[in-house]
Amino acid sequence: MDAFDFVIVGAGSAGSVLANRLTASGKYTVLLLEAGGSDKTPLVQIPIGYGKIFYDAAVNWKYITEPDPNLDNRPIYWPRGKVLGGSSSINAMVYVRGHQNDYAEWNAAAPGWGWSDVEPLFRRMENWDGAPSSARGKGGPLAVHDVRPEVHPLTRVYLEAAAQAGFPTNPDYNGPDMEGATTYQITTRNGFRASAARCYLDPAGKRPNLEVRTRAHATRVLFDGTRAIGVEYRHKGQIKTARARAEVILSGGAINSPQLLQLSGIGPGQVLQDHGIDVLLDAAQVGRNLQDHLGSDNLFVSKVASLNQELRPLMGKVKAALHYALTRKGPLSLSLNQGGGFVRVLDDSPGPDMQLYFSPVSYTRAPVGVRPLMSPDPFPGFLIGFNPCKPTSVGHLQIRSPDPFVAPEMHPNYMSTDYDRTLMVEGTKLMRRIAETQAMSAVIDSELLPGAQVDDDAAIEAYIRKTSWTVFHQCSTCRMGSDPASSVVDPRLRVRGIDGLRVADASIFPSIPTGNTNAPAIMVGEKASDLILQDALG
Structure with a gap:
């Protein structure tokens, strides 16, 4: 032993x-x-x-x-x-x-x-x-990277739209005030993932004890x-x-x-x-x-190019890979969740009750194992998603x-309380509210999911029960x-x-x-x- x-x-x-x-x-x-x-x-x-x-x-x-x-x-x-x-x-x-x-x-x-x-x-x-x-x-030890200069143009449109919806941009949600729209900080260093193993375990790896x-x-x-x-x-x-x-x-x-x-x-x-x-x-x-955390997305067809056009075609993948290999920058160096934020939906919440996500890429969800995230939709699209912060x-x-x-x-046992069900419905409405702003509506062709037919609280809740997913x-x-x-x-x-x-x-x-x-x-x-x-x- x-x-x-x-x-x-x-x-x-x-x-x-x-x-x-x-x-x-x-x-x-x-x-x-x-x-x-x-x-x-x-x-x-x-x-x-x-x-x-x-x-x-x-x-x-x-x-x-x-x-x-x-x-x-x-x-x-x-x-x-x-x-x-x-x-x-x-x-x-x-x-x-x-x-x-x-x-x-x-x-x-x-x-x-x-x-x-x-x-x-x-x-x-x-x-x-x-x-x-x-x-x-x-x-x-832990590298935390500010991605603001590197995000996709659609992410900047999202920030403008969030501000028009009443959620100004917060330059550092990990600072004194968490609330507002934002670009997400990620754990990367020099274009590589900065995992706990890389940041903590590797430096200790040669210790004899x-x-x-x-x-x-x-x-x-x-x-x-x-x-x-x-x-x-x-x-x-x-x-x-x-x-x-x-x-x-x-x-x-x-x-x-x-x-x-x-x-x-x-x-x-x-x-x-x-x-x-x-x-x-x-x-x-x-x-x-x-x-x-239980999440849900609204998927929009875009009038302008999204990351779908960069990451789906074979030549697009090759170009992104070369850019990354030469510079350690570009979409391969980032998370797909480039934007988001922390906001209040209910007036009596003591802090932010909704986390937002913006991805300048879309993928129509398929059964488990069928479609990896790196196969985005063939059309230009993007996702605006959310999850209640304190389910x-x-x-x-x-x-x-x-x-x-x-x-x-x-x-x-997701969505087993009235509070959680209410916030999931309100989150979907908030995604639409952001999409209807002047900034975002200018780049949206249509809402693919949930779709125009999902037009009242009961239908929204039914859609969420059918399509929501873990935020891991x-x-x-x-x-x-x-x-x-x-x-x-x-x-x-x-x-x-x-x-x-x-x-x-x-x-x-x-x-x-x-x-x-x-x-x-x-x-x-x-x-x-x-x-x-x-x-x-x-």
């Missing part, structure tokens, strides 16, 4: 941070286990390559939820990173810290996680290349009584074990961390017994409180089998809090009732943040490393 001070399961957004920070002093040894493989492939490193790896089983868990009764009994495809860097290696790279109100919620649930606690961590993370600001970090094992799938946590003492994992066709002298840290993400806890005997007792797993700790909240629908997940290689059941922000399944009745981990991320075991990833979010979840997940890695090192030093 190998022995290390810390064994980390999952080399994703938080796990990569932990591997770096816990080995920085040279005092502690760390084993980092990753079920996936290397991130050193062109489709991972080239920013727009995520359109291809969206369905690539080589780097993607390719999860499918259970049919959701609130979405016409549709199963929803949930891509999650199975690769060094985790989902930070396959995502759209949008960098959003979240709203200060989010962290007021977190602090109410788990003291020590308020805005004043986490804001310095965001600055510590960042290497911001935009306009200098005391609110932004400079010189941190860090060992990274890829294609190492954790199968269960090992215990002596109620103390975690190591991890069992499958590597190169063999079942192996690794001992943790100090702690085991689960950083597998919002799906894999609760699954591993349940496989290890920590979870809802009846679920575990039904699958023949001995119950070490009956912990009802493991896998509960599942939250996600109130809550789902759950649980193991389907005692076999660790069988995906768990995932029940998202699953979280909160190992919820953090001070109340044992509603949480899995305490404010120091220790699993309740167990010694030597923590969880540090998006599964611990007390509530879903306003915006994309990758930056908060990386911040959790930073915060967790501080907590772990404080406790290790006594």
Whole structure:
């Protein structure tokens, strides 16, 4: 049995941070286990390559939820990173810290996680290349890129239209004020993806006190009584074990961390017994409180050229590839979500309640696996999309089998509250309101989806049930809090009732943040490393 001070399961957004920070002093040894493989492939490193790896089983868990009764009994495809860097290696790279109100919620649930606690961590993370600001970090590991000079002309039209609709442009939504229309900041550096693996793991890779094992799938946590003492994992066709002298840290993400806890005997007792797993700790909240952002698009046919004309034809792809190869710029260096913003739709909302997305490209959605994102529509088109920032629908997940290689059941339970249904309908109306402005109507030929026939609230809601999709922000399944009745981990991320075991990833979010979840997940890695090192030093 190998022995290390810390064994980390999952080399994703938080796990990569932990591997770096816990080995920085040279005092502690760390084993980092990753079920996936290397991130050193062109489709991972080239920013727009995520359109291809969206369905690539080589780097993607390719999860499918259970049919959701609130979405016409549709199963929803949930891509999650199975690769060094985790989902930070396959995502759209949008960098959003979240709203200060989010962290007021977190602090109410788990003291020590308020805005004043986490804001310095965001600055510590960042290497911001935009306009200098005391609110932004400079010189941190994580490259954050300001795309404003590089966006497609249609994105500038969108910003003008949003202003005409009452949402002025915000030059830095990660600064003091989040609200307004914007161009999205992305995690890239010199035209390449700046994943957590590239920014945190690569600089630590040659440290003698860090060992990274890829294609190492954790199968269960090992215990002596109620103390975690190591991890069992499958590597190169063999079942192996690794001992943790100090702690085991689960950083597998919002799906894999609760699954591993349940496989290890920590979870809802009846679920575990039904699958023949001995119950070490009956912990009802493991896998509960599942939250996600649900999105919807309006697709417009354009009177002017969009990225469709650049990225669909073979010669267009060749030209874009050459431009990227020579300059590290152009559409291949960016996310498809170039514009967006954070706005209020309901008058009584305490902060932004709707996130907007503008993509100067369109693709008519097809069944899962049929059409990758890099095959846009043959006509000029673009998308204006949205998701409610703070949905109130809550789902759950649980193991389907005692076999660790069988995906768990995932029940998202989208649109199960009146609040969420109202905001989804209002979001579609807002997309049309922006489209009807002078600036945007000048470039629109027609609305293809939802289409003119979808003309009242009932029809809009029916359209959303039929076509809405995840924004890939699953979280909160190992919820953090001070109340044992509603949480899995305490404010120091220790699993309740167990010694030597923590969880540090998006599964611990007390509530879903306003915006994309990758930056908060990386911040959790930073915060967790501080907590772990404080406790290790006594």
